[in-house]
Amino acid sequence: ADLTELVSSQAKVMLxxxxxxxxxxxxxxPWGTQQAFDLANVRATRRLGEWAVAWGVxxxxxxxxxxxxFDYHHPRDIKEDFRPHRFxxxxxxxxxxxxxVINLLAQANPQTRFTVLRPQSLFGPHDKVFIxxxxxxxxxxxxxLLPHGGS
Structure with a gap:
């Protein structure tokens, strides 16, 4: 399902x-409007998180x-909450x-365990960028080409 178009009744069945x-x-x-990124990465995440809480996930x-x-430097030992001045x-x-959004949902809903993972890359059958x-x-x-020859 396209999470940007998912409605509550569909989510309830899925969850x-x-x-x-x-x-x-x-x-x-690598291209797209701010609205497209916000719709998929912020709004859909908020709605899915709220529905997950509502239906007992x-x-x-x-x-x-x-x-x-990323801030155009090569920092080491950065803190979990580090954010660059400009993305x-x-x-x-x-x-x-x-x-x-996830942090706010986690604080407000302790009955649901929220976890954030930051893998470098994921891909699947509908990937149009990575592969x-x-x-x-x-x-x-x-x-x-791999950094340092892959070592």
Missing amino acids: AGIDTLWHCSSFTS RNFIHISSPSLY ANEVARSKAAGEE PRLAHMMHHYGSV
Whole structure:
């Protein structure tokens, strides 16, 4: 289901009997409007979190992004709550806003355990960004370039 268009009655059916919800859906394209990023990464996250609480989901796992730490430097030992003065792009800004939504939901709803994970990348059968970029690199360079030669 497209979470940006999901209505309460559909969500109720989807969440019936669910103990743990993994919210991996997001808009992470290198292009798009602020409204598109906010709709998918903030509003849909808020609505899904609220519905999960309302219908008794015990665990809500939100997939965010480590891009919200990026500030054009190479920091080490940064704190969990670090945020740059200016986000590098709309993905980072909207994912940080989505995390704030999750933090507020967690504070207001202790009966639901909210967890935020920040993997570098996820992909699946409908990916139109990550795998095509890898394929382009393989075609153009003959291999995938890794930092420090992959060591």
